[in-house]
């Protein structure tokens with residue numbers, strides 16, 4: 001089959017690999033119809049997530065048709081149309097049973113290494129480094145889906161691929177980011193990053209009853225989507241000082257909760273600050289550029305929530321712990337526990353509460369995956385989200 | 391955490407064996423020493439060096455040395471050390487004899503040659519004794535012990551039942567090829583070494599408390615004495631079972647030792663931790679979880695030697 005492989009920093013190729021087969025009794029093989037490129041894939045593309053190997057198949061946002069199931073999979077059969085959550089979760093461990101699927105205790109066969117770096121191991125993730133399992137991803141014609149009796153859900157015919165594939169990651173992630181803000185009537189929510197995750201987080205915050213949502217980014221086309229589709233106000237951080245503007249907008253209180261939907265590759269309007277963290281990251285003195293996170297902490301109202309859904313991989317420098325501690329802030333974070341949200345969010349889509357496909361800017365054939373990575377990386381051609389059609 | 395007694399291993403926990411060979415050699419030293427001191431002239435004649443002007447001084451000196459060896463070897467403390475001093479003494483004697491042989495002819499030369507052969511034989515025995523004593527001491531020093539736990543989301547009864555059927559052990563202990571239960575207590579274990587070398591041993595269950603703990607040990611005579619105990623403790627907060635494993639083994643030295651070391655990897659604790667993770671996977675999910683990068687599931691070696699995250703070629707399935 002054809003598959004999108006990581007060939008080194010800033011390099012992906014569509015290559016021929018063997019077709020996947022059942023390796024565990026609870027596996028299913030899915031013939032992929034739609035698969036998306038994520039901001040998380042850009043972290044891999046740029047080489048910031050440790051332990052990638054040349055030839056690794058990328059992709060953790062995919063859906064398609066079941067073509068084969070292992071002997072222990074009873075809920076699915078060949079022909080079913082399914083969307084697959086990106087964290088691989090067994091459904092039987094303590095974490096899974098408490099709904100913490102992205103920290104499943106069994107799905108990372110390389111837990112020993114992850115433990116050395118992170119203390120304890122998170123779940124395995126499709127196409128997301130050997131540190132997180134060494135699983136082949138889904139930017140391909142077929143994928144093997146472990147624990148198919150727990151993760152994938154069937155998609156009704158009236159929900160098109162473009163909507164359903166958003167349930168693999170970005171919509172649940174964004175929704176969880178908003179949910180972690182514990183939104184109460186009158187709350188003002190600020191969101192850093194107007195990528196797919198930030199845009200859907202803003203929309204979710206609205207759905208969950210936020211009074212006002214403010215989205216911060218520097219790309220006018222993305223900020224326009226935030227205004228038009230998420231009912232948000234926007235700040236372009238290249239035009240105005242973010243902290244001052246947020247204080248002005250909230251009469252000095254600061255947002256009640258702040259969502260970091262940027263992650264470890266933040267960009268900074270101030271050239272000197274940007275150069276400082278960029279240089280430290282290049283020589284691995286620091287693995288992240290946490291501009292949005294620092295700013296979110298400083299901006300947040302005292303006693304408020306900082307909800308971190310942007311991805312981090314290692315160590316953060318100059319973390320404003322003083323502000324965090326003295327102002328009684330709360331941080332909530334995590335890779336999304338997608339399995340918890342797929343059904344309720346599918347319901348919301350079917351009810352017409354939201355159409356998450358508004359973020360899709362490009363639909364390309366699988367063979368054009370390298371081009372998709374390039375335009376998404378460079379934010380060319382008003383690119384927000386690339387969905388590969390197989 | 392509550393303490394549990396170590397399972398005793400006769401090879402490691404009994405009194406340190408006093409090997410027969412060093413003691414026998416001790417008595418030989420005593421006889422030689424007394425002879426050399428009491429009748430140096432007679433000994434010189436017997437060994438064919440009675441014509442040497444040095445013989446009357448060298449022979450009593452050798453005798454005195456032998457008495458010191460005898461005292462050390464017969465007392466039996468640190469037999470290895472004393473055995474090595476005997477080896478050194480033999481080397482000295484052989485050098486002297488070699489020189490004596492070169493200088494002589496006829497009957498004397500024949501006697502020197504005979505003496506050399508006898509001392510040579512004793513030297514070999516001394517060497518064997520020294521090596522053997524050192525090996526037994528090092529085995530005791532090398533004992534590896536560890537205590538590692540994992541929390542499994544199943545009842546103590548489930549976890550106990552799975553472990554108690556010892557034939558299940560290779561399903562999660564990655565270095566085992568098979569375990570065959572011979573009866574309710576005894577079993578035969580085969581471990582898979584590198585380069586398809588196998589290590590086999592017999593073990594017995596020495597303490598069995600249903601749903602609470604199991605203790606086992608290898609039977610005497612195995613080359614890798616080992617023992618273990620696993621306890622199944624209800625985890626607080628209704629989170630299943632804390633499976634706590636204590637292990638102890640004494641890897642041998644030499645080539646076999648290197649095989650054992652490879653078997654357990656560079657980090658024996660990591661290996662056991664991974665085995666317990668596999669145990670947890672099998673109990674909670676039904677089998678060992680595999681990925682394309684780690685197609686054989688969790689293991690230290692596999693985590694380092696990853697293949698790319700791509701489906702396996704048909705040959706490797």
Ligand SMILES: NC(=O)c1ccc[n+]([C@@H]2O[C@H](COP(=O)([O-])OP(=O)(O)OC[C@H]3O[C@@H](n4cnc5c(N)ncnc54)[C@H](O)[C@@H]3O)[C@@H](O)[C@H]2O)c1
Pocket residue numbers: 038039040041042043169170173192193194195196197198216217218219222237261262263264265266267268269291292308309310311312334335336384
């Ligand atoms: N927690 C999870 O489960 C999860 C799931 C999916 C994605 N993620 C992470 O979410 C993040 C966003 O993903 P995406 O697909 O939207 O990526 P994206 O790259 O499209 O979006 C990131 C946006 O952040 C903006 N940005 C950069 N620096 C900024 C700053 N200092 N202030 C404000 N905005 C800034 C960029 O201009 C860009 O528009 C990534 O880190 C991704 O890894 C996390």
Ligand SMILES: [Zn+2]
Pocket residue numbers: 038039040041060061086169170
């Ligand atoms: Zn994603």
Ligand SMILES: [Zn+2]
Pocket residue numbers: 089090091092093094095096097103104105106107
């Ligand atoms: Zn789990």
